[in-house]
Amino acid sequence: MATKLLSRYSWATSPFLVSAPMRVMSGPALALAVSRAGGLGFIGPGAKTQDTEVDLEQASKLVKQTRGSSSVFDKLSPTNSVLPVGIGYQLWGDDIDIAVAAIGRYKPCAAWLYAPKQSLKEFDDWSRRIRQASPDTQIWIQIGTLKEAKQLLTNSEKPDVVVIQGAESGGHGRATDGMGLMALFPEIADAMEGSQIPLLAAGGIADGRGVAAALCLGASGVVMGTRFLAASEARISRGYQNEVVRASDGAANTTRTLLYNHLRGTFGWPAEYSPRTIINKSFIEHEAGTAFDDLKVLHDEAVKKGDSAWGLEGRVATYAGASIGLIHGVADAGDIVQGLQKDALKRIQSAGSS
Amino acid sequence: MATKLLSRYSWATSPFLVSAPMRVMSGPALALAVSRAGGLGFIGPGAKTQDTEVDLEQASKLVKQTRGSSSVFDKLSPTNSVLPVGIGYQLWGDDIDIAVAAIGRYKPCAAWLYAPKQSLKEFDDWSRRIRQASPDTQIWIQIGTLKEAKQLLTNSEKPDVVVIQGAESGGHGRATDGMGLMALFPEIADAMEGSQIPLLAAGGIADGRGVAAALCLGASGVVMGTRFLAASEARISRGYQNEVVRASDGAANTTRTLLYNHLRGTFGWPAEYSPRTIINKSFIEHEAGTAFDDLKVLHDEAVKKGDSAWGLEGRVATYAGASIGLIHGVADAGDIVQGLQKDALKRIQSAGSS
Missing domain, CATH: 3.20.20.70 (Aldolase class I)
Incomplete structure (x- = not known):
């Protein structure tokens, strides 16, 4: 075949x-x-x-x-x-x-x-x-x-x-x-x-x-x-590419969440789907209970920073698979x-x- | 090696x-x-x-x-x-x-x-x-x-x-x-x-x-x-073995849950662990909101039935992996x-x- x-x-x-x-x-x-x-x-x-x-x-x-x-x-x-x-x-x-x-x-x-x-x-x-x-x-x-x-x-x-x-x-x-x-x-x-x-x-x-x-x-x-x-x-x-290279342990450091879609203003994906992304401060603070509107303000400020918006201290979507450690x-x-x-x-x- | x-x-x-x-x-x-x-x-x-x-x-x-x-x-x-x-x-x-x-x-x-x-x-x-x-x-x-x-x-x-x-x-x-x-x-x-x-x-x-x-x-x-x-x-x-043979689609029909451990009276596993099991009525009704005590009564009755306690209509633990469909x-x-x-x-x- x-x-x-x-x-x-x-x-x-x-x-x-x-x-x-x-x-x-x-x-x-x-x-x-x-x-x-x-x-x-x-x-x-x-x-x-x-x-x-x-x-x-x-x-x-x-x-x-x-x-x-x-x-x-x-x-x-x-x-x-x-x-x-x-x-x-x-x-x-x-x-x-x-x-x-x-x-x-x-x-x-x-x-x-x-x-x-x-x-x-x-x-x-x-x-x-x-x-x-x-x-x-x-x-x-x-x-x-x-x-x-x-x-x-x-x-x-x-x-x-x-x-x-x-x-x-x-x-x-x-x-x-x-x-x-x-x-x-x-x-x-x-x-x-x-x-x-x-x-x-x-x-x-x-x-x-x-x-x-x-x-x-x-x-x-x-x-x-x-x-x-x-x-x-x-x-x-x-900044995104550097983060894909830097990140490892996809099991621990990626997750499926709609959070970043919503922070970016992306809505409408059918409910069957959710994206895997590298975890950064937006998700960590979301899990800790920070309100979406506050995360959105911080996210939008981060976007303006360019490449430093990604990374451990970053806040923007970093869609990537569990293979990042390879x-x-x-x-x-x-x-x-x-x-x-x-x-x-x-x-x-x-x-x-x- | x-x-x-x-x-x-x-x-x-x-x-x-x-x-x-x-x-x-x-x-x-x-x-x-x-x-x-x-x-x-x-x-x-x-x-x-x-x-x-x-x-x-x-x-x-x-x-x-x-x-x-x-x-x-x-x-x-x-x-x-x-x-x-x-x-x-x-x-x-x-x-x-x-x-x-x-x-x-x-x-x-x-x-x-x-x-x-x-x-x-x-x-x-x-x-x-x-x-x-x-x-x-x-x-x-x-x-x-x-x-x-x-x-x-x-x-x-x-x-x-x-x-x-x-x-x-x-x-x-x-x-x-x-x-x-x-x-x-x-x-x-x-x-x-x-x-x-x-x-x-x-x-x-x-x-x-x-x-x-x-x-x-x-x-x-x-x-x-x-x-x-x-x-x-x-x-x-x-009954358990028959269910492993019968069941398919491990993604849809198995899940990790502590429910069956608890129904069986098994407690004490460290929090890092949870078992994958074939889904049956206990889990479905648990998800639908039935109280644990009610599920426990039904579970314990099912146990007495022997082999028919397993299966689609069953209620007892059926630990198995996602490979059941193979x-x-x-x-x-x-x-x-x-x-x-x-x-x-x-x-x-x-x-x-x-």
Whole structure:
């Protein structure tokens, strides 16, 4: 299944590594760097749906600039005119008309759909319209529970890829009914086996060990978000990125909470979702009983401070996964991808010979 | 490291699989069946510490009966007189004098120590006294957080094996600061790398995929509890065992709660721990607001019903891990061990060639 999947992304190499569509932070530079290295990079949702059109246009320009200069993207067959990056949308908040128009114009190789407003049936409408606008754009759908997997199988539009996200993940994941990948992934894989849909693993993976482990669980590839927050191409404040590198012990120092969404003025996520974030003073004082309005004042003052708004003494949202303790420095996305591929294969070999 | 570890248990084969010391339910028959198949079986703590002496005596007799009949245990060198099963203790509740006397008399190959009353320093006293009483008994210590790993490294008695338990685990694990193995294991492994102590993975693993994945994360072996609740040799009520086989979707249908401890009259676990259990009517009605005293009456009536006290309509404790959805039948422990070994190697091979 993994080999068949790879064949749809002609430039990609095994093991198949993917950078997640992190909202705003996964821009064209990061996505293209990941794809260029043999992975698949996703552009994340924007502050507004329109922003994804701007990002796709930028990615399209960058790809055209490198064509012909013996770029890895020359592997794209002439008949396959897709853009070698994907694009992500959050269904509850994104505008389907604008999204479909952008996909129709720039033909990203994949569209990653997540977080419907009320029902997984919404994926059908999005999938159908995207496929009409761009038949070669593969439909990726992210889920985090067995129940969602079973519901998805009753949809009329079959996704091309399903991403299974474990509770270890950063950013928005299942609020209360998540579970670690180790138990979650195999059970969903069993339930979806008959569908022949390739499954990718996401959540808590940031190095070759996790990649190798996910492949053993049955994943056809691995998605990472947090690891790429520490990529030099990430569209992220320096203070945020430094904090991802500094922080460790994801079990103790991250939590799922809506507090930072609310401090930022973000409302509307369906109740099933809550984001994992690195704990800082806002959360600690919230737990100690400080009123939201007081925290909001302090938060908004902190925002003005720029990079020092993050960190142990910081107050602003630092969405990140439980894998923060495995990330020790910033590196180019291409080096991250190729280093992880190499290390994962080494780990698998070592596990087989022990 | 895995090879070096295996050499301490002369009958064991790779990959190294271990049945966890589940309280009462892991008796001599289960432990010996696991060891006989090339794994390492642990006898669990008893309702009273004295019970472990009875169990060790029984195991000792069973081993003597099979010696000479070309038993796998004949591989034990004549100079190595350990019993080829381990024994588990919960420090907060078990009596050290009785435990050490039992270990001194029966010389189990390993003693698994868990859940100190107040401080990880208690492991020092237990380790020292066990080693004095039985120098060949290896000390295994179970932890579930990075903080514990770091504290353990400051202890004066170095454990022979550390078991890292992920949040997916059944029975008593970390109450609030646990994390899925995928992110937890590698970070603890990095922190303990200098110690050269072999690390085993536990929690949420019940098939060859999980075993293979854990080995890729860097584990020298894998511990399973829930999987062996469905072993024919488990000392478990039929109703309980049937429920482990029936239940699925561990994320949705298990939870960590002290409710069932309290319904059973079990108090005293240190606050760091809480058990994962399959949800049934007691928990559902507790969540809906039914008073504890009313639940207790209903619980105690249910206990009298025997096997029907478990299940969807049941009311009694059904401690189990999030891997319940991967367990589809009861099998002999030896077949479980050897089937998982074979499947794990197949999974690793397949991951390496994809």
